[in-house]
Amino acid sequence: MTFSIVAYDPAEESWGVAVASKFLGVGGVVNWAQAGAGAVATQAFCKIGFGPDGLALLSQGKSAGETLEILLKDDPKREDRQVGIVDRYGGTAAHTGKDCFDWAGHIVGEGFSCQGNILAGQQVVAAMADAYKAASGELADRLVVALLAGDDAGGDRRGKQGAGVLVKKVNGGYGGDNPHYLDARIDDDAEPVKKLQKLVTTHHLFFGRPRPEDLTPVTPDIAREIQHWLQLQGYLKQEVTGNWDSTSKEAFWGMVSSENLEERWSLEGSSDLIDQVALDYLRERFGH
Numbered sequence: 001m002t003f004s005i006v007a008y009d010p011a012e013e014s015w016g017v018a019v020a021s022k023f024l025g026v027g028g029v030v031n032w033a034q035a036g037a038g039a040v041a042t043q044a045f046c047k048i049g050f051g052p053d054g055l056a057l058l059s060q061g062k063s064a065g066e067t068l069e070i071l072l073k074d075d076p077k078r079e080d081r082q083v084g085i086v087d088r089y090g091g092t093a094a095h096t097g098k099d100c101f102d103w104a105g106h107i108v109g110e111g112f113s114c115q116g117n118i119l120a121g122q123q124v125v126a127a128m129a130d131a132y133k134a135a136s137g138e139l140a141d142r143l144v145v146a147l148l149a150g151d152d153a154g155g156d157r158r159g160k161q162g163a164g165v166l167v168k169k170v171n172g173g174y175g176g177d178n179p180h181y182l183d184a185r186i187d188d189d190a191e192p193v194k195k196l197q198k199l200v201t202t203h204h205l206f207f208g209r210p211r212p213e214d215l216t217p218v219t220p221d222i223a224r225e226i227q228h229w230l231q232l233q234g235y236l237k238q239e240v241t242g243n244w245d246s247t248s249k250e251a252f253w254g255m256v257s258s259e260n261l262e263e264r265w266s267l268e269g270s271s272d273l274i275d276q277v278a279l280d281y282l283r284e285r286f287g288h
Helices: 050-059 064-073 123-134 139-152 192-207 220-232 246-258 276-286
Strands: 002-009 014-021 031-034 038-043 082-087 092-096 105-109 112-116 162-169 182-186 215-217 273-275
Touching (some): 002 123, 002 139, 014 038, 031 050, 031 162, 038 112, 050 064, 050 082, 064 082, 082 112, 092 105, 092 112, 105 123, 112 139, 123 139, 139 162, 182 192, 215 276, 220 246, 220 276, 273 276
Antiparallel strands (some): 002 112, 031 038, 038 082, 082 092, 162 182
8 A cells, every 4th residue: 555665875874765655644654764774664564563673683784685584484464564675785675465455566676675555557666766766866865756756657546645754874863963864754645745855855954964065155245135134033233234243143143043054054163154055045034
């Protein structure tokens, strides 16, 4: 009743899983990942225990294939289940039980596996695999691109309801001291995958960090622009001068904190530079 993808990105050192289904809150059921261990998608008469149990095995150093074999060995409903696994090194394994409802199947590729059941046809997982391999950007973006391709190819035969994407990476979470990079879910919506893509883009805005090429000096013109916003929002009482002084910086820090953009600008370090992504967002929000 679901289509999903598990994948590993060696450049990012991140592990992720994404899913879509006509099922309420599907992201909280199918998606399991652990930094340094791997990722699991468990679906089709879903045995939720395959998630934590699979991650425990992967964290012990078991391969994706070994983990899958152990999970299924004593499961009386194994032929009703569907599972996709990627391990810490990008090894993959998948299982589609012979009693899963048509269409059901999987495609295993280098560092990823796509699987689904009660789909419009084999073209759904084929489109997902092709889209994932052709996509650019970080792992979370490519996982969602794969879901969009599956959706466009017919997706779940019963319709649409929920979607989710989960990505773990060592020290990749907010604040840098945890592995919880991204866990985005759309639990109940007519177009869950499209909404999920928008949510992931928003996540990048608020929790992404500036790239060196996106940092630009706060010129007098930019300073006047920011000071004008600060005045209108009550953060700054002094005149608009174009002088990027300590008072303006302190006031701007108040706005940045209120807007949850503290990953993109702070008083520490290069406070005379501003991230273009944050500047564009603030222009859209306050520049009219």
